[in-house]
Amino acid sequence: MNTLAAALVLIAGxxxxxxSWFIAYEPRIPESLKR
Amino acid sequence: MRMTLSSVSTHMASYLSKNTVSDTDNSExxxxxLEILLGAIIKLLAIxxxxxxxxxxxxxLVVLATYAALRCFGGGAHMSTYFKCLLVGSTIIxxxxxxxxxxxxxxxxxxxxxxxxxxxxxxxxxxxPGDTAIKPIRDRSICLGQKIKxxxxxxxxxxxxxxxxxxxxxxxxxxxxxxxIFAVFLITxxxxxxxxxxxxxxxxxxxxxxxxxxxxxxxxxxxCINCRNRN
Numbered sequence: 001m002n003t004l005a006a007a008l009v010l011i012a013g014x015x016x017x018x019x020s021w022f023i024a025y026e027p028r029i030p031e032s033l034k035r
Numbered sequence: 036m037r038m039t040l041s042s043v044s045t046h047m048a049s050y051l052s053k054n055t056v057s058d059t060d061n062s063e064x065x066x067x068x069l070e071i072l073l074g075a076i077i078k079l080l081a082i083x084x085x086x087x088x089x090x091x092x093x094x095x096l097v098v099l100a101t102y103a104a105l106r107c108f109g110g111g112a113h114m115s116t117y118f119k120c121l122l123v124g125s126t127i128i129x130x131x132x133x134x135x136x137x138x139x140x141x142x143x144x145x146x147x148x149x150x151x152x153x154x155x156x157x158x159x160x161x162x163x164p165g166d167t168a169i170k171p172i173r174d175r176s177i178c179l180g181q182k183i184k185x186x187x188x189x190x191x192x193x194x195x196x197x198x199x200x201x202x203x204x205x206x207x208x209x210x211x212x213x214x215x216i217f218a219v220f221l222i223t224x225x226x227x228x229x230x231x232x233x234x235x236x237x238x239x240x241x242x243x244x245x246x247x248x249x250x251x252x253x254x255x256x257x258x259c260i261n262c263r264n265r266n
Contacts, residue, residue: 005055008048008068015071018110018164018177027041027070027117029169030063 040077040117044069070117078121085129094210095132101192101214102128105155108184110165110172111221112230123233131217135210144200144208151212152193155219159185165222189215 016033048066055061086095114120139147164181166172172181192215199208220226 001051001054002056005051005057005061005065008051008065008072009061010068011071012064012068015067016170018170018172018181027067027074027169030067032061032063033067 040070040074041066044073074117074120078125081121081125082128085125086132089129089133091129091132091136094135094206095129097207097210098131098135098214098217099128101211102218105185105188105192105215105218106221108181108188109159109163109218109222110167110181111218112165112227113167113169114230115234119234123230127217128214131213132210135206135213137209139205139209141200141203141205144205144212145197147212148193148196148200148208151215151219152189152196155189155192155215156186158219158222159189162222162224165227 012030012033015027016029044066045062047069048062051065052060052062082095082099083092086092089095114123159182163185164172164178172178192211196208196211199205199211221230
């Protein structure tokens with residue numbers, strides 16, 4: 001569970017980078033991840 | 036209750052949050068990560084199954100890889116909900132994969148590749164990165180960095196396409212050209228406009244945020260790079 005959680009935090013980190021890998025839709029960025 | 040990718044992710048994230056050791060509540064971040072991961076898996080499966088049924092799996096994979104690689108650095112228009120994204124994105128990519136089986140001569144493909152490469156460079160200079168209201172890119176150095184990365188990708192793409200034509204792998208070369216055309220088109224204002232039209236008039240419903248300030252030029256936030264470049 002902890003490994004999965006760490007992987008999800010990593011994926012969430014890629015979601016906020018400018019090199020986004022969303023193809024045509026992007027979810028709302030959570031407040032805690034906004035800089 | 037309506038079951039959306041977001042609600043499923045939130046439920047899974049709260050379960051995960053209760054069963055992990057952490058000082059802070061990261062359920063919001065888990066939900067976001069899960070939404071990205073599940074969304075990508077579902078979309079990939081939808082594309083693979085549709086392409087396999089249409090007997091154009093390999094060409095569709097080439098279209099998808101090209102599109103994703105250019106999209107990653109170039110950005111572009113987005114649909115407002117996941118369902119719309121799944122439907123429109125998968126349909127277009129599978130159709131382009133199928134379209135790649137059209138027989139074209141090597142010379143025609145070379146001309147098409149050159150036109151696509153020149154257009155891609157012009158679009159890269161003018162409109163990359165194509166940002167969105169959710170994630171506006173305002174930093175000048177980030178914009179420049181994205182332009183450089185996108186230019187390198189276009190150079191790599193051009194080399195690969197010409198090499199494929201030399202090897203007489205015309206189907207894959209056409210698949211790469213179509214993937215590139217689709218990716219760079221969505222960075223232009225016309226791409227944003229097309230997605231906006233599909234979003235608003237063809238596929239109604241969803242979770243649009245009507246309070247958001249929208250740029251009429253390309254349905255993104257009024258502070259987007261395209262608007263700033265014009266001002």
